[in-house]
Amino acid sequence: MTCELTALTLSLAACGMGGGNSTGGSGSTGARSIVIDEPFGPVANWALETDDAFVLSKLGCLETLAKYDTSGSLKPMLAESWTQSAPKTWDITLRQDVKFQDGTPLNASAVAGALKHGLGAKAPVSAFSPEAIAGVEAVGDSTVKITTVAPDALLPYRLAAPNTGILAPKAYTGSSIDPKGTCTGPFRITKVIPQQAVDLKRNTSYWGGSVKLASAEVRFIADGAKRATQVQTGEAQIARKIPVASVQDLKGGSGASVRTQxxxxxxxxxxxxxxxxxxxxxxxxxxxxxxxxxxxxxxxxxxxxxxxxxxxxxxxxxxxxxxxxxxxxxxxxxxxxxxxxxxxxxxxxxxxxxxxxxxxxxxxxxxxxxxxxxxxxxxxxxxxxxxxxxxxxxxxxxxxxxxxxxxxxxxxxxxxxxxxxxxxxxxxxxxxxxxxxxxxxxxxxxxxxxxxxxxxxxxxxxxxxxxxxxxxxxxxxESVAVASGVKGYAVHPYYSLTAGLSVGK
The missing domain is CATH 3.10.105.10 (Dipeptide-binding Protein; Domain 3)
Structure with a gap:
């Protein structure tokens, strides 16, 4: 069920990052910045077996082998294809010419290492845990073989969960996960203010093509009414999980919309x-x-x-x-x-x-x-x-x-x-x-x-x-407040900041 509610007349003020007319990079068509208010921030040092993986995915940084699109279909992402070669065996063929943001190649060894890291977590997620997954092996440079404990028809679905996101090998070398420069997504993290915000810039070498926004700021604000107010005042352009009372307050104008799904x-x-x-x-x-x-x-x-x-x-x-x-x-x-x-x-x-x-x-x-x-x-x-x-x-x-x-x-x-x-x-x-x-x-x-x-x-x-x-x-x-001029945004449980998102008149 989806619907759009008209909202209070709002003017799209200068973006919080101050980048309204900045230019450069990746063949952009609208080199602007955006501010997005999210209700929850990272709390576990970016450990991918936690909900921090969902935060990192919404930031447009972390990507997975498969993608759950807005229609509910499963599509290839970092994987090009997958085949169940035996009841307990899946062969994952990787997309060619993908690089991590640090310039290192996405290959079978890196992907297998990332997935094994998740399996070895103290509390691995149920979708990809030793109870379901028997082994992960790099076969050559572009194929990853995954063996399941029992016959499993849903392995590709498991690989679409943000918890199975893929980071470059150096992300796992410290005492905690380091996503800076180690993602494959359209945006790279430039600054993290713990429990408050993350600054990001366009990945100019993104494998998926043109990234429309030059930069972004994602703020973590627990107060839903405050998130709504920031869209009203032009401090933010998107605010997720708007409370019911704020949705009612936003009714009546045409400058922004509240998308409820x-x-x-x-x-x-x-x-x-x-x-x-x-x-x-x-x-x-x-x-x-x-x-x-x-x-x-x-x-x-x-x-x-x-x-x-x-x-x-x-x-x-x-x-x-x-x-x-x-x-x-x-x-x-x-x-x-x-x-x-x-x-x-x-x-x-x-x-x-x-x-x-x-x-x-x-x-x-x-x-x-x-x-x-x-x-x-x-x-x-x-x-x-x-x-x-x-x-x-x-x-x-x-x-x-x-x-x-x-x-x-x-x-x-x-x-x-x-x-x-x-x-x-x-x-x-x-x-x-x-x-x-x-x-x-x-x-x-x-x-x-x-x-x-x-x-x-x-x-x-x-x-x-x-x-x-x-x-x-x-x-x-879920109700999301979206300022006028925002294009390419869809309410989704995994993705917020995407390559196709833009702001402009």
């Missing part, structure tokens, strides 16, 4: 399936039945979300047929608790609402009131995500709010389902384990036919919803 992202109430009383299916189902997702959507996300029907949204090819949001039913919730032999007064839930979550403070307060109606007492704990993640991963918690992108780990739900809902999943915050679900997800991984694979995902989704493994609350949208 439904994301493959769902906000959920994660229940610790290993901690009593949430280890009882009936108790989790009672919590699910007590929550009014429509009221939550109207109160917390007016016009910016819709009630969740499970982990996947209506219209997605892996959503079970006939899926509908669970309707609030207080009587049913009380009956389920009685069936489980649980006195509602004995259920004292501590709900974590981490500060970075979109609208989580308000959402937690609504849930607190809705569960009060069935006699369940909820206390709310707020904190930065980094401070609560260790407890979430170890299982030392009862319940948490979570915003999760099911195409974030890789551009197919396999990565998300593997990480979140398999017994050994690296991000299984629910601490849910069912060998039958594991087997179904493994089966999907080896299924080449997309329709059949999506049917397997739908079975998993139906089981998660029916058993209330988590309580899926709303399917999210």
């Amino acid at each position: 439904e994301l493959p992202r769902t906000t959920e109430l994660v229940l610790n399936n290993k901690k009593a009383p949430f280890d009882r299916t009936e108790v989790r189902q009672a919590i699910q039945a007590a929550i009014d997702t429509k009221a939550i959507t109207d109160a917390v996300y007016p016009g910016a979300a819709r009630p969740a029907v499970g982990p996947f949204a209506p219209g997605e090819p892996y959503t079970p047929d006939g899926s509908d949001a669970v309707r609030a039913d207080v009587a049913k919730a009380k009956s389920l608790l009685a069936k489980a032999g649980v006195d509602p007064a004995s259920v004292k839930m501590q709900l974590i609402a981490y500060n970075e979550g979109p609208g989580f403070a308000d959402l937690a307060a609504v849930i607190q009131q809705q569960l009060k109606a069935i006699g369940v007492r909820v206390t709310i704990k707020t904190a930065d995500y980094a401070s609560v993640e260790p407890d979430l991963l170890s299982g030392d918690f009862q319940a948490t709010l979570l915003s999760r992108n099911h195409l974030g780990d890789m551009p197919d739900p396999l990565g998300y389902l593997t990480a979140d809902y398999t017994c050994k999943g690296g991000y299984n915050l629910s601490h849910f384990c069912d060998p039958k679900i594991d087997a179904l997800i493994r089966k999907a991984a080896s299924t080449k036919d997309a329709k059949a694979r999506y049917a397997d995902y739908a079975q998993v989704a139906a089981a998660l919803q029916a058993r209330a493994v988590d309580v899926f609350l709303v399917h999210e949208t």
